Amino acid sequence: MKFAQITFRMLTVLAVASQFNIAAVADDAEAAAATETPSGWSTNFSESLDQAEKSHKLVLADFYTSWCGWCKQLDKTTFADPEFMQYLNEHFIPVKLDAEDHGEGQRTAEKNDVSAYPTGLVFAPNGKVIGRIFGYAPAAQYKAKLVKIAKKGPKYK
Incomplete structure (x- = not known):
């Protein structure tokens, strides 16, 4: 029984952690899109x-x-x-x-x-x-x- 509870808790922690990882990847993609150089602008x-x-x-x-x-x-x-x-x-x-x-x-x-x-x-x-x-x-x-x-x-x- 304890093994099942520990396994369930570990899976719950992993599921929550993966949600944060997905959110972080989405935030990174949004930040990259927001900092793209508009057309006609140099960066040098x-x-x-x-x-x-x-x-x-x-x-x-x-x-x-x-x-x-x-x-x-x-x-x-x-x-x-x-x-x-x-x-x-x-x-x-x-x-x-x-x-x-x-x-x-x-x-x-x-x-x-x-x-x-x-x-x-x-x-x-x-x-x-x-x-x-x-x-x-x-x-x-x-x-x-x-x-x-x-x-x-x-x-x-």
Whole structure:
């Protein structure tokens, strides 16, 4: 009888543990989908600066983290707006940088004192920050901020 009770308890523990494992796998898949880079965005800051110099554009670096709810909202709304993206691609080289990736994103965030997310930094092609956009903004407001920053930035003819 004791053997049957122990076996039943062990099976119950295994069943509960497997449910947590399934939930963890689902959470991992959801997190991976949420951090996918939107179309048209680079993930390489150095290459983006090179491209900006060749095309006489500025660089918009969007600093995000995988856990940031407002970062995900920015991707779903502002950065998914076709009119906004058309303006962005005409005037900027867009790059998304994970501020906690232990690579270029984290180094660039630390070098430029980025500690809140989302943060957008506008860079001249020489790597100098010429503007900052903090937090979430709908497409029209984000675009207005970019226009204002671009007006005071380097001029190309």
